[in-house]
Amino acid sequence: MLVLEDVNVYYGAIHALKGISFEVNQGEIVTLIGSNGAGKSTSLKTISGLLRPKTGKITFKGENLAIVAPQTIVSKGISQVPEGRRVFANMTVIENLELGAYLRKDKTEISKALQHVYELFPRLLERNKQISGTLSGGEQQMLAMGRALMSRPELLLLDEPSMGLAPILVKQIFSIIKEINASGTTVLLVEQNAHMALSIANRAYVLETGKIVLSGDAKELAASEEIRKAYLGG
Amino acid sequence: MDSITTQVFQQIINGLSLGSIYALIALGYTMVYGIIKLINFAHGDVMMVGAYAGWFAITALHLPFLPALLFSMIFCALLGVIIERIAYKPLRNATRIAALITAIGVSLFLEYGGMLIVTAQVRTYPPVFPATQYIVGGVYFKYGDIVMLVTAVVLMALLHFTVQYTKVGKAMRAVSFDKEAALLMGINTNNIISFTFAIGSALAAAAGVLMGVYFNTINPLMGIIPGLKAFVAAVLGGIGIIPGAMVGGLMLGLVEAIVSGLGASTWRDAVAFLILILVLIIKPSGLFGKNVREKV
Ligand SMILES: Nc1ncnc2c1ncn2[C@@H]1O[C@H](COP(=O)(O)OP(=O)(O)OP(=O)(O)O)[C@@H](O)[C@H]1O
Ligand SMILES: [Mg+2]
Numbered sequence: 001m002l003v004l005e006d007v008n009v010y011y012g013a014i015h016a017l018k019g020i021s022f023e024v025n026q027g028e029i030v031t032l033i034g035s036n037g038a039g040k041s042t043s044l045k046t047i048s049g050l051l052r053p054k055t056g057k058i059t060f061k062g063e064n065l066a067i068v069a070p071q072t073i074v075s076k077g078i079s080q081v082p083e084g085r086r087v088f089a090n091m092t093v094i095e096n097l098e099l100g101a102y103l104r105k106d107k108t109e110i111s112k113a114l115q116h117v118y119e120l121f122p123r124l125l126e127r128n129k130q131i132s133g134t135l136s137g138g139e140q141q142m143l144a145m146g147r148a149l150m151s152r153p154e155l156l157l158l159d160e161p162s163m164g165l166a167p168i169l170v171k172q173i174f175s176i177i178k179e180i181n182a183s184g185t186t187v188l189l190v191e192q193n194a195h196m197a198l199s200i201a202n203r204a205y206v207l208e209t210g211k212i213v214l215s216g217d218a219k220e221l222a223a224s225e226e227i228r229k230a231y232l233g234g
Numbered sequence: 235m236d237s238i239t240t241q242v243f244q245q246i247i248n249g250l251s252l253g254s255i256y257a258l259i260a261l262g263y264t265m266v267y268g269i270i271k272l273i274n275f276a277h278g279d280v281m282m283v284g285a286y287a288g289w290f291a292i293t294a295l296h297l298p299f300l301p302a303l304l305f306s307m308i309f310c311a312l313l314g315v316i317i318e319r320i321a322y323k324p325l326r327n328a329t330r331i332a333a334l335i336t337a338i339g340v341s342l343f344l345e346y347g348g349m350l351i352v353t354a355q356v357r358t359y360p361p362v363f364p365a366t367q368y369i370v371g372g373v374y375f376k377y378g379d380i381v382m383l384v385t386a387v388v389l390m391a392l393l394h395f396t397v398q399y400t401k402v403g404k405a406m407r408a409v410s411f412d413k414e415a416a417l418l419m420g421i422n423t424n425n426i427i428s429f430t431f432a433i434g435s436a437l438a439a440a441a442g443v444l445m446g447v448y449f450n451t452i453n454p455l456m457g458i459i460p461g462l463k464a465f466v467a468a469v470l471g472g473i474g475i476i477p478g479a480m481v482g483g484l485m486l487g488l489v490e491a492i493v494s495g496l497g498a499s500t501w502r503d504a505v506a507f508l509i510l511i512l513v514l515i516i517k518p519s520g521l522f523g524k525n526v527r528e529k530v
Binding site: 048049050069070071072073074075079080082086087088089090091095098099100102103147148151 | 420421422
């Protein structure tokens with residue numbers, strides 16, 4: 001579904017992604033794990049078109065994404081929940097959700113998507129009219145996810161959804177990710193919490209300073225010596 | 235009513251008329267700042283161009299007030315978009331000082347380019363309104379004052395409605411808050427920025443036409459002082475905050491009218507800048523300034 005081939009991304013002189021290749025197949029949960037500064041967010045931003053690869057190819061359902069404008073990527077069926085939520089804190093919950101469906105025209109489709117989001121996150125319905133800057137961190141994460149789902153994406157990119165959340169909330173968020181996947185959305189999950197990410201993913205890639213150093217079945221990786229030492233605290 | 239009370243009311247009417255002009259200009263400053271963090275120092279000059287466009291529409295095209303106003307607003311909306319595309323867009327990722335200097339350059343370009351085209355000669359606005367005056371309890375309302383106030387209020391109400399309730403208004407708020415996140419929603423941020431310049435410039439044009447009607451004369455440098463004062467109004471209300479610009483503009487107009495009313499009209503301009511200094515010292519974020527904190 002999504003294929004990255006030998007992608008190189010630079011921030012000025014900084015070589016952030018050094019020829020990474022990976023793929024996500026329809027229906028999977030794939031996780032990209034790695035420590036701070038490994039290039040996880042950079043990868044997602046490049047897929048969403050916010051950054052452009054200097055060389056390499058990114059294709060989604062056979063289409064070359066390199067020539068698609070960043071604001072058009074979402075209409076191709078890719079939606080991102082960015083690192084740190086990035087909700088529009090000056091706007092209400094419902095306004096944030098509406099913006100998630102910005103490119104959709106069909107009113108009934110939009111209200112269906114909204115219904116679906118409220119089912120996943122009943123809390124958002126309760127807080128409908130609240131200014132989102134005043135939501136708790138967990139609620140903001142739910143809002144960011146709900147907002148991304150409003151475009152009814154085929155591929156959902158999640159950047160560290162567990163960041164700064166209490167363990168109980170992390171569990172809840174991860175079970176919702178599984179639910180989203182079960183209802184037909186493919187998921188690319190970026191995480192530092194390797195333990196949780198590997199527990200729900202089908203496959204995983206390990207990123208280290210801009211390179212993919214390991215990849216494979218999530219269960220096998222979770223059991224492997226290297227991963228246990230480096231990412232799962234022994 | 236005794237004469238002091240009527241005096242006060244008279245100055246309030248004058249202050250609101252002038253203040254509504256400041257408010258219209260201040261809105262453009264604040265909207266542009268809100269969306270690209272640029273103090274658009276050419277904004278007062280766009281107002282001047284609007285005054286000339288209105289003057290042209292009335293004298294040469296013989297249009298009545300409202301169509302002339304509309305003509306001027308559309309003309310300046312286009313001008314604003316062109317200025318943004320040519321002068322500011324290439325500097326989107328440059329330092330703020332570079333953009334600021336460019337804005338001053340655009341301002342000088344409009345002022346002296348304007349002189350080249352329309353000459354430095356002062357032009358007189360033809361009277362577009364009947365000279366009717368209404369006297370209510372000793373307070374004079376000029377027909378023109380009322381039209382001005384109503385025009386300004388209607389435009390501000392339209393703007394408020396657009397920003398709060400329409401799709402493009404929501405997109406504007408989203409882009410001004412977080413451009414990257416807006417892109418992820420599928421919002422074409424460049425178009426929204428252009429749209430913001432178009433609206434801001436159209437409001438400035440309306441202010442220009444109203445200035446022409448109010449003061450009767452226009453000249454190519456007429457945008458400088460009202461532009462600076464509108465900037466003060468925007469800072470007073472809290473730059474980037476739309477209701478702040480409206481209130482800031484009206485307050486500044488009132489203060490000036492009161493200072494004039496006290497017989498100190500030579501101090502009028504100084505007072506505006508005294509307010510700027512006080513705001514910057516006491517509450518730099520302005521009257522409406524607040525910090526929406528993001529929780530992480
Ligand atoms: N805007 C930027 N300008 C310059 N360098 C950057 C920029 N953003 C990221 N980098 C660098 O690129 C590298 C990868 O960053 P990235 O944000 O992708 O890491 P990450 O894996 O998401 O880390 P984290 O887990 O901390 O979020 C880092 O070395 C970082 O310093
Ligand atoms: Mg990151």
